[in-house]
Amino acid sequence: MVDTDILLSVESLRATYNHTITALTDVSFSVKHGEIVALLGANGAGKTTTLKALSNLLPAERGQIVAGRIHFGAIDVTTASPAALVRAGLVQVLEGRHCFRTLTVEENLISGGLGRSATRSEITADLEKIYALFPRLKEKRRVTSGLTSGGEQQMTAIGRALMSRPRLLVLDEPSMGLAPLVVQDIFRTLRRLNEEERLSILVAEQNSAIALKYADRATILENGVTAINGAAADLRQRSEVQDLYLGRKTAASGHLAPLVPATNP
Numbered sequence: 186m187v188d189t190d191i192l193l194s195v196e197s198l199r200a201t202y203n204h205t206i207t208a209l210t211d212v213s214f215s216v217k218h219g220e221i222v223a224l225l226g227a228n229g230a231g232k233t234t235t236l237k238a239l240s241n242l243l244p245a246e247r248g249q250i251v252a253g254r255i256h257f258g259a260i261d262v263t264t265a266s267p268a269a270l271v272r273a274g275l276v277q278v279l280e281g282r283h284c285f286r287t288l289t290v291e292e293n294l295i296s297g298g299l300g301r302s303a304t305r306s307e308i309t310a311d312l313e314k315i316y317a318l319f320p321r322l323k324e325k326r327r328v329t330s331g332l333t334s335g336g337e338q339q340m341t342a343i344g345r346a347l348m349s350r351p352r353l354l355v356l357d358e359p360s361m362g363l364a365p366l367v368v369q370d371i372f373r374t375l376r377r378l379n380e381e382e383r384l385s386i387l388v389a390e391q392n393s394a395i396a397l398k399y400a401d402r403a404t405i406l407e408n409g410v411t412a413i414n415g416a417a418a419d420l421r422q423r424s425e426v427q428d429l430y431l432g433r434k435t436a437a438s439g440h441l442a443p444l445v446p447a448t449n450p
């Protein structure tokens with residue numbers, strides 16, 4: 186039976202690089218309409234590889250999906266181009282932010298709306314929305330992005346993704362290298378977008394504490410395998426999650442026992 190609540194489904198995904206390095210062995214999770222889902226795991230667990238697979242970006246890095254299924258709505262992601270997926274509403278903010286450093290903040294934002302042939306008034310209205318979400322960007326709109334702070338670049342990258350009006354916003358480690366207050370601010374804004382616009386969000390994070398605070402559900406990857414799919418509130422209470430991912434011990438010291446079978450909930 187097809188679950189119409191599900192926007193993105195990943196089933197038994199297996200992926201390699203160069204046909205030799207197995208990065209993902211068995212990854213399964215889903216994102217329902219209107220949910221925030223966190224994808225967690227230690228360094229090298231497979232978060233970025235999973236996100237790249239969702240936008241069919243692995244071939245650019247000599248990566249291959251060798252088994253499993255990914256559906257974004259009715260679209261089979263494995264047969265769609267990255268550009269077609271963006272047009273369908275699956276939009277990523279890649280790790281490292283990747284602003285156009287020589288363009289101003291506002292030019293960066295506008296570039297996000299170009300792919301959907303928006304009118305000038307639509308672009309202006311969307312810019313105002315983004316400035317309301319991130320007032321810092323309004324102050325900096327005429328500044329060259331390369332001269333703005335890491336937090337402002339992250340906000341610019343998120344704003345640029347929003348300009349293409351995503352149905353699913355995917356973010357890879359938005360907290361990376363940012364001060365805790367800036368990270369709080371960014372996650373609060375993501376929650377606001379989720380609540381006010383019912384934007385569905387998938388966020389890969391090493392900062393499990395902040396991700397579990399703001400997500401509805403979470404998936405924890407260990408060595409390319411889904412170890413747990415569960416409600417974020419439940420995961421926060423589990424002592425082994427606290428030990429391994431919320432700072433009580435290091436992740437290398439143990440493994441998680443599944444809370445629920447590691448399939449789509």
Ligand SMILES: Nc1ncnc2c1ncn2[C@@H]1O[C@H](COP(=O)(O)OP(=O)(O)OP(=O)(O)O)[C@@H](O)[C@H]1O
Pocket residue numbers: 202206207208226227228229230231232233234235246391
């Ligand atoms: N371009 C690549 N070529 C070969 N192997 C890669 C490539 N990218 C990632 N890998 C390998 O795939 C595995 C998963 O890496 P991935 O970057 O997906 O993990 P991650 O959870 O995002 O880690 P991090 O949090 O450190 O970014 C690792 O063993 C990594 O070394």
